[in-house]
Amino acid sequence: MDSWEIFTIIGTLAFALSGALVAFEEKYDLFGVYTLGFITAFGGGMIRNLVVGIPVAAFWTQTSLFLLTFALITLLFILPPALFKVWNRWGIFFDAVGLSAFAIQGALFAKTANESIFAMMIAAVLTGVGGGVLRDVLAGRKPLVLHTDIYAGWALLGGLLIGLGLSHPVSHYVIFVLIIVLRMLTVRYGWRLPRIEKVV
Template sequence: MNIQMDMDIFTVFSIIGTIAFAVSGAIVAMEEEYDILGVYVLGLVTAFGGGVIRNLLIGVPIPTIWTQGMLLKTAVIAMTIAFILPVKWLKTWKKSEAFFDAIGLSAFAIQGALYAAGKYPLSAVMVAAMLTGIGGGMIRDVLAGRKPLVLRDEIYAVWALAAGAVISLGWFHTPAQLLILFVIVIIFRMLSVHYSWRLPRRSLKYALAQSIFHADEEKRAAAASAIQEQEEVERKQND
């Protein structure tokens, strides 16, 4: 299905996502006590990493990132402001971290879907939306030595996939509809956080611990049984 991309709304989502994720990366870098260079590196990786991964997937030349001068400047300004803000302001931001992360996820998921819609099939648009929405955050967490949020926490990537699907199907394509979708994705992401909605998981670590515990119980039971038998034999001998 051909979807005419409105460049104005595309730019709006690009700016929103860039600011949200650049600040997110900068805050994580400061939490890990990186120097100012580390703050800028982690912020830029978070803001642009997802787009680079998406471009690799759909065959767009990587150097196109260097043509996004306005977004690069926007990211640098956002990170600089975050770096010089008073600590108490940053602590306030930290309390709302999930909300700002949801803004970045929603904006970049829609931006990634718009980038691929009309050129690629449904599955490719969904993956483009997901990778644009979560790729930068995954790289950020890995560089910061953390387990990627998207792989272990509340439902996250699913909402990016859903955004890609409805855009590819043409259900949301006008600027007004895309803004509504932007809000919907944020709401569902925040509901996931509030109610701890999670995808099914299995913990091999827990299963292994259980098996060791049961094995120890069996050993203790066998030892107790052997002691009891020995006492019974000694009692008979004494009689």
């Protein structure tokens, strides 16, 4: 199993958890929890594939990931409600893991297709933030990527580092941890991009 496959699995499961936890917070029904979990887990990859011209049919070849995602979300229904008081605070962490894993996966995807460094950066952002954007929109929340909070920038950084030639698998895991740490520090210390106020 290569780095691309590993980060695909990590990102899929982390975003599935993130989406399902948001659905529980919004008190969605059974169908809503599965829907939000699956869309968060697979939305970024679908958006990336559409942009780079990969046939939509390729999405349906991920049977094992579908089953893993379904099993993971089902497990959440079995767990006692008391655990969610602790788990809810982990929602941001799962989102950070998904962002990091999918950003790297997207960049590696573009790299294997011999695309330019700019394509790797765009693929990293689309794959990293796509599922989260769809999750937030369906949950009636303002997408994180549109906040002044730094979010997509860390995915862009991951794509840049891989595009600059960090191709060894160990470096991929270092980037993976780096993006998670930077994302969590962003939340902890409220790091934000410059905000321009305009009077209209």
